[in-house]
Amino acid sequence: MALIVQKYGGSSVGSTDKIKGVAERVLNTHKQGNQMIVVLSAMSGETDRLVELALAMQEIPDQREMDMLIATGEQVSIALFAMAIKNLGYDAVSLLADQVAIHTDTMHTKARIQEIDAVRIKKHLDNGKIVVIAGFQGVTDNGDITTLGRGGSDTTAVALAAAMQADACEIFTDVEGIYTADPGICAKAKKIDYISYDEMLELASLGAKVLDIRSVGLAKRFGVPVHVRSTFSNNTGTWVVREDKIMESMLVSGITYSKNEARITIKQVPDQPGIAAKIFLPISDAGILVDMIIQNTDDGHLTDMTFTVLRRDYDQAMKILHKVAKEINAKTVTGDKDIAKISIVGVGMRNHPGIASTMFQILAKEGVNMMMVSTSEIKVSCVIAEKYTELAVRALHDAFALDKENVPLEEDE
Template structure:
């Protein structure tokens, strides 16, 4: 008998029929003798519908606390309905909100981090032979305030809960069969990966691959949670996310990710003296704004220019924050661009293989597309390019260049690596 955490996203429980399918899937595992904890997202477009309601009442910038009160209700609907469905099919089930399940978070509304889980009620319900249904995406502060975990919060809930109860496996059910070498909606011949390392998956998730949220992968890596990504619509084998993945012969690049949610900000004419960058990025950090690629240029004895990328959804807040510190930092001008995308290649074999980055630059250049910014690590290279409707073409070209098409010969490296 195993202790299994099963997470189902909003599309998996999007209507009554899908809810029944999920209930039958969970009962199947339960009747095999396993203990099951199920983490569920809000049904379908519920969260978007709730956000639209705030706009309809004219709440342009609603209080963050009240938004968490509102958005947390979506998951509560899901868990109650799923528990009822399981009851109608002849098995015992009990539903919990995030706070009833013992999930404690930091005091940040909108994208709180889990600080602790006290799963006593979950364990007791399992001991009473219940299937336990837990609302994802939510928790409670020490002061008793409801919080939400931000995008991908249900993935994070599932993995963190699996760590807290020492589950044997955490299964993330989604609308695809597993983790693919790239988005199969763009590249029809993308290959499904049987397994992938935590580090590779974390890079892909951070770089835009939507199948798993980065924080969920971080939890899995830190607490050695066995993680499986699989489809909620069939019983095909999924992708195992683990400490070290067996590499296919010759595979250097494992996946290609993209992110359309990119904006570039340039700060021009910054007075050249120590501490200027610290002032800028400290101010952004205090606003909970994540910064990605940073490039400094135009350095003289008097001034310097630098650019950085952020999520497009944070652009307005970034510009306002920079205006607030203009007198403190002292700069001539701020410019911004929002018609950008970031394309990235990821693979644990990149660090020891020459020519990987060179192949990426060459492939993009051959399409007549300019590279605006570059960022590298041991296992990834990212390029920021203009989004002129050619993203699919770039992803397909890179997928082919590295031999990731299912009927291709894999890329095995080249001459000098300029990464």
């Protein structure tokens, strides 16, 4: 008998008929002798509806009250699901995060899980019940409801799997698994059978939207095998697991992109100690994340500082930096929102130095100019003009033959 955690997103429980279908699917696994913990998101569209209600009350809603409001979406899903299970002749119990309890910090609307009390869950499992838990939410030590932010139900599921020492955590979604590229723009994209935690962390951070990055980090930390698969088929999806020798021998596992990027340049900055801190500290204090940074020195006394931020933060960052530029006697601040970041990821890149140059050659052949480049052990990212995103993805996918069967690298490469 195995203990399995299954998570179903909003599109999987978007109607009462879909909830009934998920209940039947869960029961099929339960009937095989498995103990089941089911984590549900709110029904599709429900969280957005609740946010609109909040905005009708306050231009900037109070964050504590916002959590109280939007946490109700999952309460509806889990109660309906438990009813569906009982209607099929089996027993289930629905639990909110504060009933479990899933303890978080006090950062409302983007809380982080600190601890899970497993006693109540174990008691219900031992009594043969299917335990249905609200995703996306938690509770502080003083009893306030919190929410984990977008993608938080993935994090709830993996955290529960870790706390309960589950045999597997299955994330059900509307796609078959993790693909070598976005199937929407690359017809040759191929489903990946197995991918390492590190590769999935890179893909999630670079634009892939199938798994929340926090859930992958938790899975890696606690060694939770995560199975990403489709709610609407019985096919095997993608397993996110510890790295093995087969993965290490593969050249590139996937290509991803993000159009949620903007580039900012502060020109002719005095090249002096402490200047970078004066630039980036106000940005950090505003909660703006900076990604790629390039510094170009011209005559040894002045430098251009270029970096990327999320596109939603661009206007705020520009406002801050125009003020900073005056304070540090920089010449001007320029920006560009019509950019995208394209990345290749693979653990095999650690021992294969030619990957980056191949990527650069392919982009050059297609007439795609690289504005910025960033690398790590297992990824190479380039900032390019947004209009070339789809072309670049397809060209790189073909160049690295990601639509072919995985073939290990030759030993002499």
